[in-house]
Amino acid sequence: MTRADPYPSRVSGAAEVLVRKDPVVHGSASDGPLSGIELETFERNGFLALDAFFDAQEIRALRAEAERMRESTLEDEAAEVIREPGSAAVRSVFAVHRSSPIFAALARTPRLLGAAMQILGSPVYVHQSRINYKPGFRGREFYWHSDFETWHVEDGMPRMRAVSVSLSLLESNVHNGPLMLIPGSHRHYVACAGTTPERHYERSLRQQEYGVPEPAILEGLARRGGIIAPLGPPGSIVLFDCNTLHGSNGNITPWPRSNVFLVYNSVENALEAPFSGQEPRPAHIASRDFAPLTLCR
Amino acid sequence: MTRADPYPSRVSGAAEVLVRKDPVVHGSASDGPLSGIELETFERNGFLALDAFFDAQEIRALRAEAERMRESTLEDEAAEVIREPGSAAVRSVFAVHRSSPIFAALARTPRLLGAAMQILGSPVYVHQSRINYKPGFRGREFYWHSDFETWHVEDGMPRMRAVSVSLSLLESNVHNGPLMLIPGSHRHYVACAGTTPERHYERSLRQQEYGVPEPAILEGLARRGGIIAPLGPPGSIVLFDCNTLHGSNGNITPWPRSNVFLVYNSVENALEAPFSGQEPRPAHIASRDFAPLTLCR
Numbered sequence: 001m002t003r004a005d006p007y008p009s010r011v012s013g014a015a016e017v018l019v020r021k022d023p024v025v026h027g028s029a030s031d032g033p034l035s036g037i038e039l040e041t042f043e044r045n046g047f048l049a050l051d052a053f054f055d056a057q058e059i060r061a062l063r064a065e066a067e068r069m070r071e072s073t074l075e076d077e078a079a080e081v082i083r084e085p086g087s088a089a090v091r092s093v094f095a096v097h098r099s100s101p102i103f104a105a106l107a108r109t110p111r112l113l114g115a116a117m118q119i120l121g122s123p124v125y126v127h128q129s130r131i132n133y134k135p136g137f138r139g140r141e142f143y144w145h146s147d148f149e150t151w152h153v154e155d156g157m158p159r160m161r162a163v164s165v166s167l168s169l170l171e172s173n174v175h176n177g178p179l180m181l182i183p184g185s186h187r188h189y190v191a192c193a194g195t196t197p198e199r200h201y202e203r204s205l206r207q208q209e210y211g212v213p214e215p216a217i218l219e220g221l222a223r224r225g226g227i228i229a230p231l232g233p234p235g236s237i238v239l240f241d242c243n244t245l246h247g248s249n250g251n252i253t254p255w256p257r258s259n260v261f262l263v264y265n266s267v268e269n270a271l272e273a274p275f276s277g278q279e280p281r282p283a284h285i286a287s288r289d290f291a292p293l294t295l296c297r
Numbered sequence: 298m299t300r301a302d303p304y305p306s307r308v309s310g311a312a313e314v315l316v317r318k319d320p321v322v323h324g325s326a327s328d329g330p331l332s333g334i335e336l337e338t339f340e341r342n343g344f345l346a347l348d349a350f351f352d353a354q355e356i357r358a359l360r361a362e363a364e365r366m367r368e369s370t371l372e373d374e375a376a377e378v379i380r381e382p383g384s385a386a387v388r389s390v391f392a393v394h395r396s397s398p399i400f401a402a403l404a405r406t407p408r409l410l411g412a413a414m415q416i417l418g419s420p421v422y423v424h425q426s427r428i429n430y431k432p433g434f435r436g437r438e439f440y441w442h443s444d445f446e447t448w449h450v451e452d453g454m455p456r457m458r459a460v461s462v463s464l465s466l467l468e469s470n471v472h473n474g475p476l477m478l479i480p481g482s483h484r485h486y487v488a489c490a491g492t493t494p495e496r497h498y499e500r501s502l503r504q505q506e507y508g509v510p511e512p513a514i515l516e517g518l519a520r521r522g523g524i525i526a527p528l529g530p531p532g533s534i535v536l537f538d539c540n541t542l543h544g545s546n547g548n549i550t551p552w553p554r555s556n557v558f559l560v561y562n563s564v565e566n567a568l569e570a571p572f573s574g575q576e577p578r579p580a581h582i583a584s585r586d587f588a589p590l591t592l593c594r
Contacts (some may be wrong), residue, residue, distance in 0.1 A: 136512070137512050141547050143549055157412070175477060175524050177546060204560050213435070215434050215551065218434070219551035222550065222551045222552075229472060248473070249547050249548060249550075250438050252438050252440055252545075253519065253546075254544055
């Protein structure tokens with residue numbers, strides 16, 4: 001049995017660029033906390049940076065919780081804990097909106113959840129959450145990628161109707177490997193070459209090898225749209241479309257960078273079987289609990 | 298026979314910070330092209346950035362020569378050619394002031410050579426020259442180091458009386474892994490832990506493992522002095538003291554960064570036997586031709 005795939009990738013030897021088939025913004029200014037200008041910016045660039053979205057006190061609590069989780073997982077063999085390539089240092093902890101009441105509440109914060117529902121035009125659930133720890137001195141790069149490409153191929157997310165939040169727990173400055181995005185890249189689907197090996201996620205979360213856009217395609221998109229790295233104090237957020245190309249350089253400075261990553265998916269875009277034809281990834285990476293989130297007031 | 302070592306490093310298990318025993322600037326404004334303010338800036342920070350020091354036409358010629366040398370060395374097994382770790386891509390070509398008439402003339406440009414003689418207060422020779430190619434997409438980091446620490450331990454450079462020029466052949470921007478320096482770090486000698494393996498240079502030019510400052514020391518110096526990454530169009534230069542801590546992050550952007558690196562040493566600071574007690578490194582890395590350069594007009 002074959003099914004139609006609106007966004008084929010990793011199905012042949014050739015990389016190509018397809019046109020996005022889905023809207024970027026589903027709601028309007030009257031539907032939630034974001035203004036008309038903010039929604040237009042998101043629609044045009046594929047992301048929206050909001051400085052100091054959370055205040056110092058909120059960030060202190062989130063940072064303490066992130067530290068607690070890192071330390072409590074240091075000796076932990078749990079699948080939720082991803083380590084740096086070639087080291088025992090913790091790179092990411094997944095599914096924190098399940099394991100931590102504080103991050104569970106964060107995902108339900110009206111300002112955040114409201115913005116996600118406004119952009120996606122429906123109730124939403126958390127597809128993935130994690131804390132990324134990017135240590136100083138030896139922090140590794142995250143190479144360019146579209147999250148949607150992976151979520152579609154490996155998780156069975158059918159359409160582009162998800163939005164990510166990157167929340168800085170520490171200052172992002174020009175030197176410490178901040179998130180970089182390619183404005184406008186969300187309007188193109190960069191289908192990647194190659195096929196996906198079985199259980200690819202066990203390695204890809206440490207270092208990506210498949211689902212990687214071709215250099216010539218990246219160069220074309222970056223030449224057209226440029227590259228923007230939103231900077232800011234702790235508590236700043238970047239809302240970005242699931243298909244916006246992003247990445248970050250390594251970090252040799254003494255200043256670590258740490259962020260919380262939350263992905264909201266529309267309940268009308270619930271996961272199906274992976275388009276790779278392989279087994280789905282585990283629930284801590286790609287949730288299959290599609291119950292809509294309710295606001296935490 | 299033991300000899301006195303003014304700057305011991307890699308001689309025990311412990312890292313420590315010593316005070317610099319040498320002047321930073323030897324000449325004055327009347328001795329050359331740099332102004333009093335420029336000399337003071339160099340003395341205080343350990344470096345001086347000068348935008349668009351070479352014009353577009355000069356840079357076109359230098360860039361063409363750098364490309365020619367990279368391509369002519371692609372199949373080359375010469376020791377002067379250093380490749381990226383885990384790849385055949387050319388990372389550096391050494392001793393270009395010997396192998397290329399164009400780079401030989403660059404080293405004798407009155408503006409550059411005059412500034413070096415002014416800072417060092419004597420005739421000078423070229424201790425080392427190279428072109429660094431930092432490719433886009435997969436450009437690797439250069440970790441923090443003091444050049445002098447290596448030149449002292451591995452090459453036998455007795456005192457801190459050398460100055461480096463980094464000349465950008467391509468634009469340096471915030472995203473493509475520009476040179477970062479720690480202002481004020483040149484006044485401290487960061488003695489490193491460990492001993493040097495034999496023929497260390499065969500690996501260290503690809504990825505540094507010894508002569509690496511401790512994280513706590515780097516953090517202290519960066520907290521005090523900050524980190525500065527001079528940016529600018531092609532043709533911009535940074536003059537920096539041999540003992541200023543510097544490094545650069547990796548580069549995942551499509552924009553390569555390429556620079557010429559020229560080191561002038563005072564003829565009164567000619568190399569001796571390496572302070573490690575080991576064999577000296579080859580002449581293409583550490584020249585032992587101490588004949589002073591004459592201006593090329």
